[in-house]
Amino acid sequence: MSKPIKFGTPPGVKEGDWFADHDDLYAKDVHRGRGRGISGTAKTGVDSIVMSGGYIDDDDRGDEIFYTGAGGRDRDTGRLISDQTLEERGNAGLVFNQAAGHPVRVIEGLEIRGKKRRRATGGYRYRGLYRVADHWMTPGKEGFVICRFHLVKMEHDDDISPQPEAVSTTEGVDADMTPLEAQVRRYINSRQLARDTAAANRIKDMYGQTCQMCDLRLVVSPTGEAYSEAAHIQALGKPHGGPDVIENILCLCPNCHALFDRGALQISDSLDVIDGLSGQYRRALTRLSEHRIQVSYVRQHRSRWADRNGQIGVFEL
Numbered sequence: 001m002s003k004p005i006k007f008g009t010p011p012g013v014k015e016g017d018w019f020a021d022h023d024d025l026y027a028k029d030v031h032r033g034r035g036r037g038i039s040g041t042a043k044t045g046v047d048s049i050v051m052s053g054g055y056i057d058d059d060d061r062g063d064e065i066f067y068t069g070a071g072g073r074d075r076d077t078g079r080l081i082s083d084q085t086l087e088e089r090g091n092a093g094l095v096f097n098q099a100a101g102h103p104v105r106v107i108e109g110l111e112i113r114g115k116k117r118r119r120a121t122g123g124y125r126y127r128g129l130y131r132v133a134d135h136w137m138t139p140g141k142e143g144f145v146i147c148r149f150h151l152v153k154m155e156h157d158d159d160i161s162p163q164p165e166a167v168s169t170t171e172g173v174d175a176d177m178t179p180l181e182a183q184v185r186r187y188i189n190s191r192q193l194a195r196d197t198a199a200a201n202r203i204k205d206m207y208g209q210t211c212q213m214c215d216l217r218l219v220v221s222p223t224g225e226a227y228s229e230a231a232h233i234q235a236l237g238k239p240h241g242g243p244d245v246i247e248n249i250l251c252l253c254p255n256c257h258a259l260f261d262r263g264a265l266q267i268s269d270s271l272d273v274i275d276g277l278s279g280q281y282r283r284a285l286t287r288l289s290e291h292r293i294q295v296s297y298v299r300q301h302r303s304r305w306a307d308r309n310g311q312i313g314v315f316e317l
């Protein structure tokens with residue numbers, strides 16, 4: 001891969017443009033990864049993907065795409081022969097995009113044909129910029145675990161300029177780390193750079209930086225200061241559109257926050273903490289009476305994983 005990574009739509013290219021083949025995509029800076037579906041690595045993030053396999057687990061809804069990650073496939077047939085992992089470079093790169101907010105160019109292969117290995121025979125179309133809204137591991141239809149990426153179309157006015165944190169996110173990343181450890185370090189850095197709003201700070205103060213789901217208080221200084229994170233129940237931004245108000249925010253430790261944002265922890269209508277994978281009751285959410293959490297927000301949060309676990313009904317207590 002000789003060209004350097006560049007995020008965004010290249011000059012002279014617009015949404016809907018058609019390209020003859022991978023050489024054409026490469027020449028016009030649309031897709032650097034000739035022959036690869038994912039262009040990028042854990043270190044740089046991913047600037048573009050090509051959907052040309054017609055993989056049975058892919059689900060293309062236009063402005064929203066549920067994209068199957070790379071790896072685990074037989075070279076000749078394209079069928080899955082082992083589990084996919086987040087360590088695979090392209091998948092790790094997409095996780096980095098999610099943390100850093102980098103956009104991905106989505107390119108669609110046209111007229112997918114072939115009995116064994118399926119290929120695009122009608123050229124390629126540029127679909128525009130998408131952000132990586134979420135990722136998770138799930139059993140695929142071929143019986144192996146796949147990495148699933150939820151891609152959401154960005155509006156033209158969304159800010160796609162390279163983020164300044166791209167420089168500072170290498171802080172604390174050293175050569176001894178495995179790619180996954182380095183990726184996690186960058187992820188944590190990027191999260192800490194996200195500035196909290198007044199509502200978020202109010203919730204963290206209200207609970208004294210103590211996690212509402214596990215009661216952990218992470219003391220990070222000799223003077224007893226603690227670290228916590230403000231978690232929005234109905235996520236901010238598209239496509240969820242949750243508000244930045246205290247009725248929609250929890251004070252969580254980083255572990256519970258990561259689990260909650262991926263649906264591995266969920267909240268019932270009666271404000272109990274539920275294991276989102278098994279559906280089992282964990283405990284009651286720690287909550288002060290002046291913190292009125294709105295039920296519509298916890299319902300919207302649970303609905304995001306409705307197709308994953310089909311357990312929505314279990315929570316209606």
Ligand SMILES: [Zn+2]
Pocket residue numbers: 211212213214215216252253254255256257
């Ligand atoms: Zn916790």
